[in-house]
Amino acid sequence: xxxxxxxxxGERRSRRDILKAAGALATGCGAAMxxxxxxxxxxxxxxxxxxxxxxxxxxxxxxxxxIPPLVENGNTVPVSVAVESPMTPTDYVKAIHVFAEKNPQPxxxxxxxxxxxxxANVATRMRLVDTQKIVxxxxxxxxxxxSDTADVxxxxxxxxxxxx
Amino acid sequence: xxxALINVPxxxxxxxxxxxxxxxxxxxxxxxxxSTIGVPIPRNIITSFVATYxxxxxxxxxxFPAVAANPFITFYTVATESxxxxxxxxxxxxxxxTETATITVE
Numbered sequence: 454x455x456x457x458x459x460x461x462x463g464e465r466r467s468r469r470d471i472l473k474a475a476g477a478l479a480t481g482c483g484a485a486m487x488x489x490x491x492x493x494x495x496x497x498x499x500x501x502x503x504x505x506x507x508x509x510x511x512x513x514x515x516x517x518x519x520i521p522p523l524v525e526n527g528n529t530v531p532v533s534v535a536v537e538s539p540m541t542p543t544d545y546v547k548a549i550h551v552f553a554e555k556n557p558q559p560x561x562x563x564x565x566x567x568x569x570x571x572x573a574n575v576a577t578r579m580r581l582v583d584t585q586k587i588v589x590x591x592x593x594x595x596x597x598x599x600s601d602t603a604d605v606x607x608x609x610x611x612x613x614x615x616x617x
Numbered sequence: 618x619x620x621a622l623i624n625v626p627x628x629x630x631x632x633x634x635x636x637x638x639x640x641x642x643x644x645x646x647x648x649x650x651x652s653t654i655g656v657p658i659p660r661n662i663i664t665s666f667v668a669t670y671x672x673x674x675x676x677x678x679x680x681f682p683a684v685a686a687n688p689f690i691t692f693y694t695v696a697t698e699s700x701x702x703x704x705x706x707x708x709x710x711x712x713x714x715t716e717t718a719t720i721t722v723e
Contacts (some may be wrong), residue, residue: 529686557649558683565678566692570675570693571693576692
């Protein structure tokens with residue numbers, strides 16, 4: 454009796470292992486990433502941000518980063534950034550930068566505007582490898598930097614490994 | 618030649634803020650992926666996008682591998698005068714594409 458139960462347990466375990474292995478093969482992307490952590494960290498995002506802003510202080514506000522909080526497909530995530538600014542020749546947004554903390558490279562896009570933009574509002578689509586924090590930083594014509602952050606949950610990340 | 622789609626209003630009032638939508642077909646291969654036999658796939662992305670309004674630059678973007686395939690970018694500009702809005706994408710492996718749109722400002 455005990456013996457049969459053991460055998461059953463054994464069978465169940467092995468079946469579970471097989472299923473797990475099959476799952477790992479199917480989602481080869483995730484399995485391979487555990488082996489090769491080709492990701493940046495919040496620290497490398499900070500370095501990337503410093504490369505853009507230099508030693509200037511970054512204040513929260515004025516920027517609105519709009520990303521859906523829950524995204525199914527990390528391969529194409531809509532993102533839009535709006536900055537409060539009159540966009541006059543003396544007071545305008547010079548640049549908008551977007552960073553992702555866990556992507557292999559934290560930079561996403563850098564946009565350069567001028568007073569002719571009329572409205573400091575840009576949108577694009579980006580790739581995100583995993584659930585993470587996104588930072589948008591705007592540089593105004595007076596040299597000040599403003600930022601906004603957003604947390605995004607990704608169900609299926611942009612695959613790093615497998616060519617489809 | 619990559620296919621590009623541009624959406625610029627054909628007519629605008631002088632001083633009106635218009636929205637411009639751009640989309641170009643490009644795989645945007647990140648350079649972080651490997652083929653099924655483990656060989657790294659080299660990066661092949663669009664790195665730069667510039668829009669000019671009657672030869673004056675109105676918008677410039679530096680793209681990184683994190684921009685999704687078939688880069689879609691929208692932005693705004695002030696309709697100042699009738700003329701041509703030209704778009705240029707450049708990237709890895711000598712990639713270059715241009716597109717123009719005409720606008721009538723009343």
